[in-house]
Amino acid sequence: MSRLDRSLITGLPPFQGMTPADLDRVLQQARSLRIAKDQTVFEQEGEAHSFFLLLDGHVRVVKTTPDGQQVIVRYISPGELMGIAHALGRTTYPASAVAAVDCVVLAWPGNLWPDLAGSFPSFATGTYKTVGARLQEAQARVVELATEQVEQRVAHALLRLVKQTGRKTEEGILIDFPISRQDIAEMTGTTLHTVSRLLTAWEERGLVKSGRQKVTVVEPHRLFALAEGRAEKG
Amino acid sequence: MSRLDRSLITGLPPFQGMTPADLDRVLQQARSLRIAKDQTVFEQEGEAHSFFLLLDGHVRVVKTTPDGQQVIVRYISPGELMGIAHALGRTTYPASAVAAVDCVVLAWPGNLWPDLAGSFPSFATGTYKTVGARLQEAQARVVELATEQVEQRVAHALLRLVKQTGRKTEEGILIDFPISRQDIAEMTGTTLHTVSRLLTAWEERGLVKSGRQKVTVVEPHRLFALAEGRAEKG
Structure with a gap:
């Protein structure tokens, strides 16, 4: 596997404030993957073996109901984390993620999450801000669906x-x-x-x-x- | 103001794993308040001057749309944090909180949030788990509203x-x-x-x-x- 260059993640919100040495350490534990259009990045209810950063492309996050109806929860844009089940206190993915176009992602082992969050407070804070922003977005959609x-x-x-x-x-x-x-x-x-x-x-x-x-x-x-x-x- | 006893918060999820001395330090910075039924704990879009722990009672969290329609986002039960705008990366409250019955709450100054989260990792983790659980709950409601x-x-x-x-x-x-x-x-x-x-x-x-x-x-x-x-x- 060729080495990942730190320019891939420098300045992205979850990695802001990290030194170049920190960024290298974080990247050493990641692998990069291509996901072809319409392929699945991770599956709802599957074990959260990895978390991901979307480098290029667009991913739709889909929840399927027990009777098979699908709801698109959100779209993920480049620079965003996804599959961060561990940051939500879960061990399985709450939804599926499907590549809307050909995508490039970085993947880290899921069990690395507590280590990274512990070693790099700005990474933990950045991720939790992401979760907070998604909560507000989800609540705004609840209001839309309920009133509009x-x-x-x-x-x-x-x-x-x-x-x-x-x-x-x-x-x-x-x-x-x-x-x-x-x-x-x-x-x-x-x-x-x-x-x-x-x-x-x-x-x-x-x-x-x-x-x-x-x-x-x-x-x-x-x-x-x-x-x-x-x-x-x- | 009389002293707050640590038994008020011992064992509650945000405070799990804290030593008695830690709990005392956290409580020293809190004040307790009674909120009468139908009174507001905090107001949507108001400056997030405090965050709260509900000790007794039930609180409804309400979002009001620009044209005045109200949606109850969730109910808060005893032992739950509320008004944690800072943990969401905000400086204003995203919704209003109204006492559904007579309530007792603890209030901390909002700007204390980063200190507490930094000094007590278990407090930070516990809060973020709360935010994660609320995200999943909100997304479940999006799915319900969209499909049911x-x-x-x-x-x-x-x-x-x-x-x-x-x-x-x-x-x-x-x-x-x-x-x-x-x-x-x-x-x-x-x-x-x-x-x-x-x-x-x-x-x-x-x-x-x-x-x-x-x-x-x-x-x-x-x-x-x-x-x-x-x-x-x-």
Whole structure:
């Protein structure tokens, strides 16, 4: 296995404040992996043998209910940790992670977690901040699902992805990984049919453009007004 | 102010593994407060001047949307921390906390958080486990709200409260604090009308008994079957 260069992780939130020697020590215990599109990084309820840092690509985190319904809990962007079951006080993964595109990840043995957190307080703090941020995000989604109409929820989901992964193009802001209408349905607790109906209506009004596994937000401000439940002026 | 005895917090998860001297040091910096029913412990978006441990009572954590809709995020039981904005990497409270009954809490200055976490690793770890558990709970609610019918969601909410606070009585398991139908609606993203309709139907079938601000689950197994989406046999 070739050596991993510390430039891979320098400056990323979980590793901020570490000396170059610390970074080397942390990297010595990691291995890098390629995960092909649609392959699984880890499986819900599987033993948490590793935790991961996404270096390149996008990963969707999916929870499956006992009767087989899928909900996309969140998308992971480059620089984010995932599979940090040990930081949650668990020994199994609470959800599955699936590569939305070809990905590169670093993997550390799961049982290394307490060592790393103990030796590098900034690593522990950085991870817990991540967990804290995800808690707030999950609670915001609880509030959305409990109070908003489906049109608002879908608008919020698209705006969240634009903020997280958006890339400016001539047409507007492109969500920078393949996303299907079914994915959007699984993010917002609605049906493929409803997502298709909404995207078609928004496209006719010039708010978005969408194609196969592709969504561009043309008018983010108008979509935001819609997400906030403000009606558009005729 | 009279001295707080360490027996108040000995053995509680955030303080496990601390020596008696440590517990005394931690308690020296706390003050105890009574919060009357329906009074606010802390306010959403208010500056996080303190974090709290609930010693006695029940507290509901409520998020209010910009247009004034309320969602009950969770209930806090005795022995649990609350208002731990600093552990989430925030300086304001993400929600409001309201006493569901007369409560006793311990309060520490918010800016003491990093000191305590640094001096007492078990306190830091215990708190982060709490945050991790709340993340999983919030994600479970996202999945429920995204995939379940309202009847299942209300059944799950009642079972969660039974597990958290249930007290055995002759009639069944009583949710051990005043809870209104409006509260249940705000926990499950539905209307007062729907909660009333469901409780009435369940009462007729002998699953629950309910009165003013009072719910007893008479047949938890049957309610669980309903929560899991399994139809009852005629």
